[in-house]
Amino acid sequence: MRAGVRTLVLWCPDWPVVAAGCPPDVPAAVVAANRVVAATVAARADGVRSGLRRREAQGRCPQLQVVAPDPGRDARAFEPVVAAMEAFTPGVEIVRPGLAGFATRGPSRYFGGDEQLARRVLGAVRAVLERIVPGSDGVEAWVGCRVGVADGRFAAGVAARTRPGDGGPEERGPGAHVPAVAHAPGWTVVEQGRSRELLDPLPVAVLADPALAGLLARLGIRTLGELAALPAPTVLGRFGAAGARAHRLAGGLDERPLAARVPPADLAAGIELDPPADRVDVAAFAAHHLAADLHERLASRGLACTRVAVEAETEHGEHLSRLWRHEGALDPAAMAERVRWQLDGWLSQGGTTGGLTLIRLVPDEVVPAGGRQLGFWGGASDHGGVARGLARVQGMLGPEAVVTAVLGGGRDPLEEVRFVPWGEPRTPARAGPAVGVEGVAVPAGVEPAAGVEPAVGEGAPAGSVARHPASRRPDARRRPAPEVPPWPGRLPGPAPASVLAERRPVAVRDAAGDEATVSGRGVLSAPPAEVSVDGGRWSTVEAWAGPWPLEERWWEGGRRRARLQVVAGGTAYLLAREDGRWWVEAVYD
Amino acid sequence: MAVGGAGAQTSLAFALAAGPSRAGSWVAAVGVPHLGARAAAGLGVDLRRLVLVPAVGEQWAVVAAALLEVVDVAILGLPDRGVRPADARRLAARARERGAVLLLLADRVALGRRVLSLPEAWPEPTELRLGAQAAVWEGLGQGGGHLRARAVTVTAVGRRGASRPRSVGVWLPGPDGRVAARAETGGSREADRGGGAGSPGWVDDAVGT
16 A cells, blocks of 8 residues: 655635634634634634534624625635645645645655745745735734645645644644654644654544544544554445545545546536626536536446546636545535636636636546435436426526525515525525414514404514614523524514515505605504505505504614505505605515 | 416415425416515415526516426416417417416506506417405404405306306415315305315316316
8 A cells, every 4th residue: 555645735724714804813703504613813712613603602702703604705715825826836726715735746846845845835825815814914823824744635634734832733632742743833744654653643533524533432443543553444344435534544545545547538528608707607607517517427437526627718818727626526516616616716816817718627536436325216306307497597598587585584575585596505695484384473563453363472562672673682691592583573474475676656645635654753644545556546445554663773774664554456565664755565466 | 377366366376386386396487576485485385496587578488488398387477568479379388288387477466557468468368267356355454453364256267168157265365374265155156066166175176277
């Protein structure tokens, strides 16, 4: 067996906060799905750690700025870093934004050894980072990026995470001092052929496979050295493919045996764009199909792609290329996502002078597909036909024209729904209550009138909770954090069947023929008697209720409205008074 | 199939699409820019299998035809200038061939504008016309309460076997948010004679025709 290819890995700790432009001395954290994924040095000094719940992180560091995650932003910001690395050697491969590497054989010789190379790469990348995060020089604890050189990508990644002070990877406690390692602030070089000395004392948790690590720990195998000492066939027999992979990594070998081969050229998938695409969504839409196409071709040969080259040409003849690696095999969605990030990086960072005319995906490294088990009942097989048909319509009208609706939270019918282009992840704009069959939620702020019996759950204190949004912040110490905000002020069901994206003007007059108005205290001047929608005929109001005031974000110049439900001419409308005018917001037709 | 009735047609279309949607069919809405997704979900349409093409513009017929290849129920908001006879014929033929259902929204949300009536906008004869009439809202008073339930009378007129008009009282939706037949109304007499059509499943059955 041969040791892994000598590799240099550049790791930028907490890349998402760096990409968001948060200065390291300001406590800030990127929170995804309510868990901290990255935090600045200042936040970490206050005890904020990855994996903490947002509320707990805010408890430890009250002035914490919470930043929403944005993989696109991370990838965009990483592009100049990769460009700086590419000045040393072509063939830089990106594992994910914040982690990239290349094989050092050639560049090491040219620059006079691994240590020299590491030092130079570090210098070049730091210069780039200082442009991204201004004012970072003064902060002592801030590193920005670390470089590790070792045999194989895994060992190099571990080396990059190794701090000079403790000899062990960050956040995993001090390890033993390793003699074969040359340290300097920011870089770590492990001598050729001695990567195992670095890996052996580390806990199995480093493998980033929690299920396997937990199992190994319970069986008494606590360090990589102990795992590597086991015979490989036994590990494969007991733990399967995941175990075999872990065993290879622990032994300082490459992730896979060198069966990975250069694929035949005709597997590359390319598409010409005419007219040239200068917007990322247009290019990404084309790339989406390209990824599916490539995946299909590979799958028909029983192959899966572990490293893909994204290539593009611009209308001015520039040729761009970048490698992306995935630990597992890239599925079409993952590939399309990476291509989107890459194209976004090129188009937004000024790497191009014109629109893209050609996008190619070249599978750079393929392995036999591990195979996948289809659902016994066929699963979502007919989904494919629908997807193709919808993609055709998207091709005609543009990717944004075909949408699906996602329900979220909000106080009026328009806010509650987000239209997501077909093929993008269906995430609501804001968290909201789960939809029951009837879609009825808390009808706070609506007073049951005399003679109308309150529905189940109705009769919440109608002191217009919606007027005091601050008061709906639940007290974290007394109650567990609610998963969904309640959105007081929502209208109770049924929901209007037509929600006007562009609301229409309407005239409302009382019995005397004067325009009905709503006072600043939310009182109607007179009962509405007739309405005329958009200059149409006047129709008599048969029943009405309201006005229900709705003040949103009053502390920063939000909206102030009063809403009215009206039945006129057999049709029910949702009217709103804002800025001295009446509008139709929705029709219950 | 055409769905009409000024005060309730969109809800009626949702209720008709809900049965197939729950059974796993895909539903598309073409040229319905004001679609209220929460109402659709409330009436039983699965939003994961509801595809919207709100702004189609000039390519209405092409888009509708393309979607008809893949979905089982298409809710069509007719374009302002109407559909050309050849396009209408082709869409109807394609729907018949695939066993798909076209739900035409006959009385669009006009809001003061004049729009074409159904025969003008869709020159092809329709298999079945469903109209929701005499909508009565419950729960709203003079200054109090809120909209809670709607009672409508749905009348079906069609060709061939369905040429005799039938009507049934329907809650659209009822106080519990569901669509249900109203037993007590006089309007359902004829429907009962039509052979069990007064059952709550009537609305769903109609989709198969």
